[in-house]
Amino acid sequence: MKRISLYSAIILTIIVTIVSCAPVESYDEALLIGKWKSGTLYYRYDNTGSGATWDTADDVTEAEGTKFTWVLDQSDLTHILQMDISGATVTKVYTITKLTSTTLEYKDELSGTKYTFTKQ
Amino acid sequence: MKKALKISLISLLSLLVLLIVAISIVVWIVFTPSRLTPMVREQAAKYLTCQTDIGEVELTFFSTFPEFSLKIEGVNLVNPVNGAPNDTLLAAHQATAALDFKALWNRNELIMREITLSDVAVNAFVDKNGKANYDVMVPDTTAKDTSAFSNPFKKIDISAIKLRNAKVSYLDLSTDMKASLADMNADMQLDMTGNVLNAKLNADANKVSFKMDSVDYVKDANIKLAVPVKYDFDNLLTTLADAKLELNGLKATLDGQIGMSKTNDDIRTDLTFSTEKYGLAPLLKLIPAAYTSALDGMKLDGFVSATGSVQGIVNEKSLPLIDVNAILDSGTFEYNALPYKLYDLAGNADVKLNMNNERDSKIVLNEVHAKTGRSQVDATGLINYILSDDMLFDLSMKMKLNLPELEPMMPEDMNIGLEGYANGTANVKFMLSDAMNANLTKMNIGGNFDVTNLGLVYDSISMYANKAKLAVAIPNKKSSKTGFIDASLWADKLKYNQGKGMSATILNADIKTQTSDLTKTDQMNNILCGFRFDHLTGSMDGMQALLDKSNGNLDLKMNFSDSVSMPSVVCDFDIAKVKAIMDDTTSAVIAYPKGRFSMLPSKKNPANPAFDIRGTTGTINAAMGSQQFSANDMNINTNLVYDDKATNALQQWQAKGNVAMNQGKVVIAGINDEIHIPAIKMDFTPDFYNITDSRMTIGKSDFKLVGKLWNVDEFMHDKGLLKGDFDFTSNTTDVYQLIDMTSGFGEADTTATAQAVADSSSTTTGPYMVPKGVDLKLHAKIDKALLGFDSASNILGDIYVKDGVLALEDLRFTTSAARMQITSMYKSPRRNHLYAGINLHILDIEIPELLSMIPDVDTIMPMLRSFRGKAEFHFALETNMDSMYNLKKSTLIGASSIRGDNLVLMDGETFSEIAKILRFNKKTENKIDSLNAEFTIFRNEVDIYPFQIVMDKYKAVVDGRHNLDMTFKYHISVTDSPLPIKFGVNIQGTMDDIMNHPFKCIRPAKCKYANLYRPAQRKDVDTKKLDIIRKMREALKSEVVQ
Structure with missing residues (x-):
């Protein structure tokens, strides 16, 4: 029993050590600035930290898009959508998996859904 | 005695024989023609300066016994004068004279039985210098005899002075006068007792002519005279009694006296005359053509007679007054310019001529009658100043006019047709020059006519009336502003048609019009029109209007030559009922509209109209299809100004005033319920509306809207928002109905995409479009609002409509379920x-x-179905x-x-499954x-943010x-349980998946929130998440009004 506990502690220590030492990805905000498209869905990131999203399938234009502010913290991309009718906000957090000058990929950790955008 | 008588007789006889023998010796021996002729010629040469040719002179006794008779065969006086048409002054074939020698001898009486001149020709001539060829007497060098006339004879009696076959010619170049006569035979009888001469002249002559200043006063006329005359040498007085004159058959009788003044050249006349009935046409021919030029183109005929007088002094400065009464009958009259032939002309007129004062000569028409066709005119009156350049006519007439006969008097190019018969009177007073120049402003014309079967057709316009009364007065003395004419028309039933599209029938129509001089088109003209009628039915292009018991006044002012300024129209009206029918489904009935409608030139720009409408009405009922409007009464005072520079119709009309209406009712298509309007009262200007009372009931809803609307001007010019601030009070409001009513006002979807256009197939259906261009604020106080699914009470809050945005701000109310x-x-x-x-x-x-109230909540958060209890x-x-x-x-x-507090966990499907897995106690109604x-x-x-529930x-x-x-x-982190460990469960899929494959969908998982509600052990990520939750909660609850 003691042996088992000992092995377990060693393995746990190794795992914790491995996990804690895993490198965290960090992405360049400048690459994010611009308009991104995925099918009929659009996102626009402005260098002011604001942005908008719209879906032309719903007959929505860019000017009519939903406004949000965004924060990129390493790989965490947070969208904070501000409502007009209330002071309440809606926060959506995604994890970027790829960000180049032409491609943006991120993942919704809650649902596991992956999104891929191309730069416009 | 017998012997003595015998001796005496013998002696006397012897004496007589001796005398006869002596006379015979004298006549045959002493006064033989051969002896006597030279004696006469010698004496003639002593007295006459001209050449005299005297034929044989014979003294007869026995052939003319007991009178001596002197006979001269041939007498010629020749006196050549330059320019004279004839050198012979006098030529007589024979002249005889018989003298009662015995009377002359015994009683100093000059008694001549007969003086005869035959075949006489006289050629008198005066040249331009006044030299006369008859001035042939040797000048009298003796002193002028200034003594009074004294008859040297006790009696003068000339039984007959006969002139046979006389021919006289007189030419006076100094006065441009020429006179002549021919075939003149005259017999004159003279007697003189004392200084009184009685004469009787009978004469006739043919070819009597008199010409002066190139005017033929008489030409080739036949003249007959039968003139008894008495001349008193003492008083220089000539008396005519029943003197008969005849000129070309025109017979006249002359009586009276002509007296010469002893002290000056005055001639006093006191004459009367009368003529027999005479043809007017030949009479006119006697008048010199120079004086009948005014009659050119006229044909006058008939019979005239006259009586008159000539009274007064004749001298260089004065002429006598002539007073004539003329009678005309059976006359006819035609005139080129007059499309009528007058007949049955008859009349009686007094002509008064005062040649000393031309303003005092006139014709008084005692009565004049004339007919033409079926028309008749009877006139009396005065024609004054007949000798002046202009005459005054002042006539009163009774007229019976067959109106079609007036058609030719209408302007030819207007092609006016007339029907009917007019009976009435007319009075005219005008100067002839004004009439000739159609100067109506200076004429007085008045008339009143009763007309039957009146008809008037002009172009496409026609007008008919069974009975009508027409009255005209020029000038109009009622008003100086409309002093030109006052006309009125009454008709029992007036029918009016214009083309095929417009017609009107007016019963008991009474129209009165006054105007200024409309012929003066360069000045401001004024037309006043008063109207009154019992009923009017009119139609135009399918539209129909009916008016009952109407009266009013129209005041029109306009300058016809001013093509820029708007005319001024003011109309006062008082109508019992107006009904307008547009088509089968559109009509309006207005009871007792009364007020004033004005259209004036705008002060800002006279070319634009400004309307002023002030009035009241009784009940109003209008319908257009299924839409209806009614009101008990309405009061309007409004001023509308037109601005042509504005770009759209709404901006072009600037309105101010006030409107009030009571007990209105509106039915609008698409709104099931009637809209009742107990009252509306509103003041407005072009930029500001103040609604002081506005109440409305629609179905279950009732509203009261009081407030102000402003910035209308900028709104109209697209420069700003229409702003309003109203108190909206309601006992009950049906919200859905209100939304339906206001949908689409001011909507213009200019940003619609093609897809949107395709989606919107009709502009009349579709979503509710919030009014644009407005900024309205309603302070709502609604006792009860019907919301479809529920009702709300005690609603208090503000409602905004601002430029396409509709907002309810902190609207508080209570429903059956909760306070909201x-x-x-x-x-x-x-x-x-x-x-x-x-x-x-x-x-x-x-x-x-x-x-139940918001089913969508169940969609978003289905787990709520598992709870019961009160929540916030x-x-x-x-x-x-x-x-x-x-x-x-x-x-x-x-x-x-x-x-929620103390919530009861329902037997919900999700949590039933969870409870089964987690082995909850089923008998207990578990509370959270x-x-x-x-x-x-x-x-x-x-996204459901982490929340903790505590159960069992x-x-x-x-x-x-x-x-x-x-x-x-879902993820469930079980942080406390009977088990010594913390564990988690993931639930994934759909409800069906869970029911069918529970072990596949519900899987054990790592306890994700083991320390979320343990602050001491909470990680950063947990803290961030809780912060988000806190901020969200605070934001959501921050606007709650306690």
Whole structure:
């Protein structure tokens, strides 16, 4: 029993050590600035930290898009959508998996859904 | 004695024989022609300066016994004068004279039986210098005899002076006068007793002519005279008694006296005359053509007679007064310029000539009658100043006029047709020059006529009346401003037609008109028209109007030559009822409209009209299709000014005034219920509206709207918003009905995309479009609002409509389920892109009632179905929708917070399964001490933020995501349980999946929130998440009004 506990502690220590030492990805905000498209869905990131999203399938234009502010913290991309009718906000957090000058990929950790955008 | 007588007789006889012998010796021996002729010629040469040719002179006794008779065969006086047409002054074939020698001898009486001149020719001539060829007497060198006339004879009696076959010619170049006669035979009888001469002249002559100044006063006339005359040498007085004159058959009788003044050259006349009936046509021929030029083109005939007098002094400065009474009958008259032939002309006129004062000569028409066709005129009156350059006519006439006979008097190019018969009187007073120049302003014309079967046709206009009364007065003495004419028309039934499209029938029509001189087109003209009628039926292009018992006055002012300025029209009206019918479904009935309508030139720009409408009405009923309007009464005082520079119709009319209406009722298509309007009272200017009273009832709703509307001017010019601030008070308001009523006002979807246009097939249907260009604020106080699914009471709050945005701000109300507070916003930037936002706070509501009230909550958070009890619900959601109100899920965003205490866990499907797995005690109705859950919505995703529930012997933290496609993924971290470990469960899939494959969908998992509610052990990420939750909750609850 003691042996088992000992092995377990060693393995746990190794795992914790491995996990804690895993490198965290960090992405360049400048690459994010611009308009991104995925099918009929659009996102626009402005260098002011604001942005908008719209879906032309719903007959929505860019000017009519939903406004949000965004924060990129390493790989965490947070969208904070501000409502007009209330002071309440809606926060959506995604994890970027790829960000180049032409491609943006991120993942919704809650649902596991992956999104891929191309730069416009 | 006998012997003596015998001796005496013998002696006397012897003496007589001796005398006869002596005379015979004297006549035959001493006064033989051969002896006597030279003696006469010698004596003639002593007295005459001209050449005399005297034929044989014979003295007879026996052939003319007992009178001596002197006979001269041939007498010629020749006196050549330059220019004279004839050198012979006098030529007589024979001259005889018989003298009663015995009377002369015994009684100093000059008694001549006969003086005869035969075949006499006289050629008198005066040259331009006044030299006369008859001035042949040797000048008298003796002193002028200034003594009074004294008859040297006791008696003068000349039984006959005979002139046979005389011919006289007189030419006076100094006065441009020429006279002549021929075939003159005259017999004159003279006697003189004392200084009184009685004569009787009978004469006739043919070819009598008199010409002066190139005017033939008499030409080739036949003249006959039978003139008894008495001349008193003492008093220089000539007396005519029954003197008969005949000129070309015109017979006249002359009486009276002509007296010469002894002291000056005055001639005093006192004559009367009379003529027999004579043809007018030949009479006119006697008048010199120079004086009948005014009659050119006229044909006058008939019979005239006259009586008259000539009285007064004749001298260089004075002429006598001539007074004539003329009678005409059976006359006819034709005139080129007059399209009528007058007949049965008859009359009686007094002609008064005062040649000393031309203003005092006139013709008094005692009566004149004339007929033409079926028309007749009877006239009396005066024609004054007949000797002056201009005459005054002052006539009173009775007229019976067959109106078609007036057609030729109408302007030819107007082609006016007339029917009917007029009977009336007319009075005219005018100067001839004014009539000739049609100068109506200086004429006086008045008339009153009764007309039957009146008809007038002009172009496409026709007018008929069975009975009519016409009255005209020129000038109009009632008003100086409309002093030209006063005309009136009354008709029992007046029918008016214009073309095929317009007609009117007026019963008992009474129209009175006064005007200024409309012929003066360069000045401001004024037309006044008063009207009164019992009933009018009019139609135009399918539209119909009916007016009952109407009267009013129209005042029109305009300058016809001013093509720029608007005319001025003021109309006062008082009408019992107006009915207008546009078509089968459109009509309006207005009772007792009374007021004033004015159209004046705008002060800013006279070319634009400014209207002023002031009036009241009784009941109003109008219908257009299924839409209806009615009111008990209406009061309007409004001023409308037209501005042609404005760009649209609404801006072009600037209105101010006030309107009040009571007990109105409106039925509008699309609104099922009648709109009752108990009262509306409003003052308005072009920029400002002040509604002081406005009450309305529609179906279940009743409103009272009081407030102000302003900035209208900028709104009309697209420079600003129409602003309003109103108190909206209602006992009951049906919200859905209100939305339906106001949908689409001011909507112009200029930003619609092609898709949107395709979606919107009709502009009359579709989503509610919020009015644009307005900024209206309603301070609502509604006792009860019907919301369709429920009703709300005690509603208090503000409603805004601002440029396409409809907002309810902190509207508080109570429903059967809960107290509620709502702030919502609805925008319609374009038809296919609508925005709806709602911030709803529901306090103290039973969760099942919440789900019933807002079923969408169940979709978003189905776990709520498992709870029972009172909760507090805060919910903010906004989204865009298409024209069919379908959500555009890509724009859906929301957040919610729900808080409940002592909630009872229902036997919900989800938690039943969970309870089964977690081995809950089924017999216990488990309560949850508190529930604080927040969730957000973005597009299809509903994120449930971690919340803790405490139940039975478990404490669990739940979070997850619920998708609108009804898939979900939840995580439950069991932080306290009978087990010594903390563990988690993931639930993923759909409800069907869970039911069918529970072990596949419900899987054990790592305890994700082991320390979330343990502050000492909480990680950073947990802290951030809780901070988000806190901020969201605070934001959602911050607007709640306690």
